[in-house]
Amino acid sequence: MSVDHEVTADDDPVPVDAVSAVVLLGYATATVVIVAWFLYGWLVQQQGFVASVGEAAGAGSALLLAVSVIGTIRRSRR
DSSP: OOOOOOOOGGGSOOOOOOOOHHHHHHHHHHHHHHHHHHHIIIIISOOOHHHHHHHHHHHHHHHHHHHHHHHHHHHHTO
16 A cells, blocks of 8 residues: 655755864864773773773763763754
8 A cells, every 4th residue: 555645845854064174173083082092091001901992982972972962052052
């Protein structure tokens, strides 16, 4: 069974803003810092591989949470 309907303007997806170069640079910097944090804990502090992965993953999760909250606040102001 099929339903025929016409496509209206309400069915069109909302255009998404492009990501700026500054934001991409910030993401790249954050990635490098988190990988460096992992390597520092694993190789310099010698705290173990699993502990270093967990610490870096926790720092990355906290950073993603902060980016999500900031993005939500900025989007709600529009």
